[in-house]
Amino acid sequence: MKVEYRTVNDIAGPLMLVEEVEAVKYGELVEIILPDGSKRNGQVLEVHHDRALIQVFEGTQGIDIPETKVVFRGKGIELSLSPDILGRVFNGLGEPIDGGPEIIPVVKRDINGAPINPYAREYPNEFIQTGISAIDGLNPLVRGQKLPFFSGSGLPHNRLAAQVARQAKVLGKEEKFAVVFGAMGITFEEANFFMEDFRRTGALERVVMFLNLANDPAIERIATPRTALTAAEYLAFDLEMHVLVILTDMTNYCEALREISAARKEVPGRRGYPGYLYTDLATIYERAGRIKGKKGSITLIPVLTMPEDDKTHPIPDLTGYITEGQIIFSRSLHRKKVSPPIDVLPSLSRLKDKGIGKGKTREDHADLYNQLYAAYARGKEAEELSVILGEAALSDMDKLYLEFSRKFEERYITQGEYEDRSIEDTLNLGWELLSMFPRTELKRIREEYLNKYYEKFKKGER
């Protein structure tokens, strides 16, 4: 029988101090029984002599000092796992909230997981076709990659995430796949949008959802991405599935972390976020990947809204330092009705190089995106110049670049929410646009590919 302590001493924000405890372990799960008999969950943040500092996931409201009972469970927070989790909806701590039965566990795993041994990793190199040109052509996603969406409030990041979930496939392969969806502090409406989309496409039975919505306890958000990834690891590495994990919105997660840090009176890092935010986020994002000798994979798309659309804000900044690239949404493109409003210049996929090319997408893919980038960048520079001086002041070549960048936004980046372009189409579209330049301008492309494609599309245009 576990000891019940009634020695709660101090309650501040989401934290609670319990005294005169014995043999309490760091990181241990705590059960808190309120005077009205209701239960809450907590976790030990620090032990010092006979005092334990506890973060309470559901918040400390209603907890009182004399009556509240505390039980230490002797283990970390665990998630019950079995193949039956597919198609189910859980709260942020992994408790079912869809009215279905409890999961009878095949295994139970600590939600913190353990770091993948770098030596055990398989380098991600299988191209995922999302059917979206701005991603497939310019920032290709590969299986096992972590590629976040940096967005802003009110931008269509959730729609794009749903489109990726709907359309993503590895060419020429039919394999077991699953989607794990972790929601942190988003609205019911947003979560429902995903649920409806999964239902409509018949994907629902391959989806596991962990929902912590805007009106759910904020501190529970600290556990949510971890429970989601624990489920993903089970599906990927035990059941050999290819798992796409969508975590939205990481900004809310970070805010919960900041709240804890502030309550502990820690020396804050930039903008009040704790100094260990980088490490903390890394223990989430680095759980994506592939493992040698295992069939499954975890591909991770964390979605975050940049406060004030500021990319240098600590949340997107530290995320970008950990993830393998980023897809950046732009409000000005959104206003210009470019949709999806992906700002491709600062967007990046770092794992593209080994996922594309001959036998994967097409031989000319790498040279082609390099050239498209260079041309678009120059076109944007010309656009800036023309804003100041008028288009007439541009050299003829710059005018051409300007025209290119406009067409590029209109035809290449813009596409419908249900438009699923093959990689072949995306690549050809790139050539079609580039064929407006004289051949000598295309310095980033090898002769052989120019011979093979440029001439063809140049003629095609006329």
Next chain:
Amino acid sequence: MKEGRIIRVSGPLVVAEGMKGSRMYDVVYVSDKKLMGEIIELKGEIASIQVYEETGGIGVGEPVYPTGAPLSVELGPGLIESIYDGVQRPLDKIREMAGDFITRGIHIPGLDREKKWKFSPKVKEGEAVEPGDILGVVQETVLVEHRILVPPGIKGKVVDISEGEYTVEDVVCRIDTGAGVEEIKMLQKWPVRIPRPYVKKLAPEIPMFTGQRIIDTFFPVSKGGTACIPGPFGSGKTVTQHQLAKWSDAEIIVYIGCGERGNEMTDVLIEFPELVDPKSGEPLMKRTVLIANTSNMPVAAREASVYTGITIAEYFRDMGYSVALMADSTSRWAEAMREISGRLEEMPGEEGYPAYLGSRVASFYERAGRVVCLGKEQREGSLSVIGAVSPPGGDLSDPVVQATLRVVKVFWSLEARLAYARHFPAINWLTSYSLYTDNVKDYMLTNVAEDFYDIQGQAMKLLEQEAELEEIVRLVGLEALSMKDQLVLLVARMIREDFLHQNAFHEVDTYTSIKKQYIMLKNIIHFYEESLHAIEKGAGVSELSGLPVLERIARMKFVPEDRMDEIESIRDEITKEISSLQGVNV
């Protein structure tokens, strides 16, 4: 020494009482799970310990076992081609033992105890030896002859030594020091936080060629030099560090992945065994040691990882090798320091970093250098250190950047703007600098070309002019510029796109010898000079920019090293095409 008792656990920090007799930086084992830790603060009998493993499940009252020894690395044959975590545990062995995920309490020594190495003595019985003398050698890999040195502090006469197959723990030699006989094994240990001794430092006069054009030609680092590469995320720090690890003409590479991505280490593990060193034709892995303490691995071991790496690097330097060490990223090391310092409740300095940040950074880079090694031979060895820095938002006023710039001599400034336009390496040519340019001058003039600096200087001047002219264009448009100024813009663009731009993922472009760099740039400057004459004689920039030879210039970088004459021949072509322009009378 007495066993201690835990009184506090807070993340990676554990505090224990009853630690009488312990010393700073001693290794301890925490709880019966035997988690490895290091004492980083002592107050009376209370020790603060940074623990190199996850501390979940550890509680007050559990024991702490002192070892009485400081955190050390194992040095000897078997280091090359290894991949270690931050405290030198071999990750391949960990996987064999524990599976794909790193679990706790695993103790595996850094060097294989079973493996036998062929040891060939270099000294005879009766010979007098002193610290640093080579006792014998082991061919560790095709590229590396591992020299077994007399350890610091031991001096005397060789009692016996013989050729044979030995494990690292076998005695290979005995030395009579006068005060007793010392048994020498190939396995030696050295505390990571103490620099290894040498005789003296030498001026860093020899360039370390990296095959990267903007670096070797404009901002060189020398053998024994220090460099930093700060930049925002995605600007190319890691790719540049990988490029240096691949193509630098150092004999030994130590690569530290400090708090960065797991897949980047996998990338190295896959690529390095396949890529061949342009000089020896052997796989690059045969000269490389990897330290991987990725961002999701325990933060205290990340703090230790840079010391583990640099101690191994010094050890090879002491054998007389040129060693290059890359640390990606030193910011993560500094953040690890900050996290531990915060938990110790030390007085925070700037941005919460501990007040000793600057001195730690300085003493780390101070371990670099070109030195005369210990030993009668007066061997020369060098250790170059190149650190990536990851400032928040790419802001160079960051304390880690500033602390680093105060000590390093080379600054490669990565810029987001260039990376967005996919101009790689995204090193800004106007703000970067190298303080070694003067040091290596003689070497360059003798070994590369007498007019190397004329060409290089002219190219830099054109780039500077371009920046000024662009300002003007932004105000009044291109039209307002003279023909000569327009030519400057044309040639500066050529320098940027055809010379500075270098694609790390192109099989030829990835590496350019200094010879080829020189010829490439010489061609572009030749084009400039000839064009200048042509303009004086009435030619226009639009004609010049339409010359077919421009395409050949743009493709110089893709011409393999063994077809250098093809690049050389472009020069005549330039002269010919320009002189045949209409309206130009020669």
